[in-house]
Amino acid sequence: MVGKGRGLTLAISVAAAFTVFLLAAVLLISALPEDEGYALRSAGWDWGYGPDGGPRPLGGDADGAGAAPVGDAGRGASAGGHGADAAAGSVASGPDTVGEGESCLIEATVRIEGDAVRVDEALHYGYARTAFAINLPSMNEAVTVVESVEYLGGDGAWHEAVGAELGEASISFVSGVPSDGVRVTYSFTVGRQRGNLTMNDEAMFLTNFLATPCAVKDGKYVKGVVSAFGDPYLSPVCDYRVVVVDVKGVGFEVISSALVTEGADGDVRSFRLEGLNMRDLPVVILLEPDKVDYAREEIGGVGVISVNCWPVGSAVAGALAFGRERIGEYDRGELYVVRAPIKLKGMEFCGMIFMSDAFAAEGADFNMTLIHEVFHQWFYSMVGTDQIGEPFMDEGLANFLAYAVAGGTVRTGYDEGELFKAIKGFPDARSYNDAVYNQGFAYFAGMRDALGDGAFYSMLRRICGEKRHGILYHSELMGYYREAQADAARAAPG
Numbered sequence: 001m002v003g004k005g006r007g008l009t010l011a012i013s014v015a016a017a018f019t020v021f022l023l024a025a026v027l028l029i030s031a032l033p034e035d036e037g038y039a040l041r042s043a044g045w046d047w048g049y050g051p052d053g054g055p056r057p058l059g060g061d062a063d064g065a066g067a068a069p070v071g072d073a074g075r076g077a078s079a080g081g082h083g084a085d086a087a088a089g090s091v092a093s094g095p096d097t098v099g100e101g102e103s104c105l106i107e108a109t110v111r112i113e114g115d116a117v118r119v120d121e122a123l124h125y126g127y128a129r130t131a132f133a134i135n136l137p138s139m140n141e142a143v144t145v146v147e148s149v150e151y152l153g154g155d156g157a158w159h160e161a162v163g164a165e166l167g168e169a170s171i172s173f174v175s176g177v178p179s180d181g182v183r184v185t186y187s188f189t190v191g192r193q194r195g196n197l198t199m200n201d202e203a204m205f206l207t208n209f210l211a212t213p214c215a216v217k218d219g220k221y222v223k224g225v226v227s228a229f230g231d232p233y234l235s236p237v238c239d240y241r242v243v244v245v246d247v248k249g250v251g252f253e254v255i256s257s258a259l260v261t262e263g264a265d266g267d268v269r270s271f272r273l274e275g276l277n278m279r280d281l282p283v284v285i286l287l288e289p290d291k292v293d294y295a296r297e298e299i300g301g302v303g304v305i306s307v308n309c310w311p312v313g314s315a316v317a318g319a320l321a322f323g324r325e326r327i328g329e330y331d332r333g334e335l336y337v338v339r340a341p342i343k344l345k346g347m348e349f350c351g352m353i354f355m356s357d358a359f360a361a362e363g364a365d366f367n368m369t370l371i372h373e374v375f376h377q378w379f380y381s382m383v384g385t386d387q388i389g390e391p392f393m394d395e396g397l398a399n400f401l402a403y404a405v406a407g408g409t410v411r412t413g414y415d416e417g418e419l420f421k422a423i424k425g426f427p428d429a430r431s432y433n434d435a436v437y438n439q440g441f442a443y444f445a446g447m448r449d450a451l452g453d454g455a456f457y458s459m460l461r462r463i464c465g466e467k468r469h470g471i472l473y474h475s476e477l478m479g480y481y482r483e484a485q486a487d488a489a490r491a492a493p494g
């Protein structure tokens with residue numbers, strides 16, 4: 001993201017206290033309204049993808065013969081021993097926690113009724129475990145009412161997750177028996193606070209709103225937090241199958257960087273969203289679809305779709321070309337740039353960028369912000385970083401790369417005590433912004449100066465190849481850096 005300049009208060013005045021009610025009520029599938037015609041884990045929904053081009057196996061239903069023993073699924077159940085640690089936030093280290101949550105399949109039905117959003121979501125890990133921790137990022141911006149938390153039992157049925165604990169923006173529990181899936185139902189109301197969940201008369205903007213698996217760092221879950229500034233989100237890349245239901249039939253349209261297909265069941269309109277390898281699923285609900293301005297340009301093989309925005313082609317083209325030449329191909333076929341009612345200047349999502357409607361005109365600041373957000377498609381979306389614990393990583397890199405394209409410098413020095421802080425370590429947006437953007441720029445500029453352009457960009461290219469769809473922690477970056485230093489030393493003459 002890009003915040004406003006120093007001296008401006010960024011405080012996101014979240015409308016309400018983050019009061020969340022965890023109700024014990026267990027909602028069975030049969031108790032949910034069926035009016036939209038789609039049930040979770042719906043059989044016969046041909047998504048046209050999967051390991052062999054067919055639908056991806058879903059846990060116990062994989063062979064169509066009912067529930068397979070969960071312990072036999074995927075990478076197997078070695079999870080029996082570490083359940084008790086879940087509440088403390090740690091997980092057993094070992095091969096089956098490496099890449100935890102990556103390629104998890106998220107299925108959800110999202111019902112939109114006025115400003116109310118109700119989500120019925122299942123996360124299918126594809127292998128069994130007994131300790132679960134999921135992020136619930138909507139808790140950052142909206143009072144989120146959790147109605148039920150369940151796990152998929154070996155009998156193929158959902159069971160109440162007794163003792164589920166709510167964190168700041170996460171839920172964790174121990175299932176007791178090995179399970180490869182968790183299901184959560186929750187609802188929230190979208191206000192007009194100009195954050196990641198917001199709306200105006202023309203559209204509703206739903207980003208960072210679906211539950212995602214917690215990533216694992218140093219053997220512990222990285223749980224979502226609530227912060228008035230920064231991007232307090234970290235999710236592994238997942239696959240998504242989401243149905244957005246127009247409950248009242250108001251005639252809205254949906255845009256997303258996932259593939260959108262309109263459907264209907266009787267009188268109820270709905271949209272199916274299908275996305276592979278996505279770090280998040282951005283969804284824009286167009287309430288006045290007739291008033292929307294679309295423009296599509298083909299830029300270096302990428303369809304750049306501008307929605308209600310000024311021409312974005314030249315800025316995007318420069319960033320995409322620089323990225324392709326120096327770091328690696330942009331790996332999605334399309335990139336959306338959407339003008340949105342947000343407080344920040346810009347905000348990145350997987351395959352989509354929001355640009356603030358507060359920009360009065362296109363210009364240098366608009367272009368610089370847009371270029372910064374395009375580079376988040378490499379460092380945030382393709383290669384994840386720990387935005388909660390190490391927020392300088394993606395912001396510093398995106399800023400460095402934006403200045404590499406557009407020219408200029410912002411800072412020559414940094415203080416490790418500030419730079420390496422977690423988001424919760426900063427007292428305010430001003431100190432956060434200075435550290436992650438300005439000092440972050442200086443950090444990566446220093447790395448580039450030490451290595452030289454060739455070795456520096458070779459390092460980034462290698463990272464984007466080896467960590468694509470993974471998460472790059474600072475400790476790993478240092479490993480890459482040391483190897484790049486050694487390579488540069490060997491290559492030096494004499």
Ligand SMILES: [Zn+2]
Pocket residue numbers: 001002372373376394395398
């Ligand atoms: Zn940023």
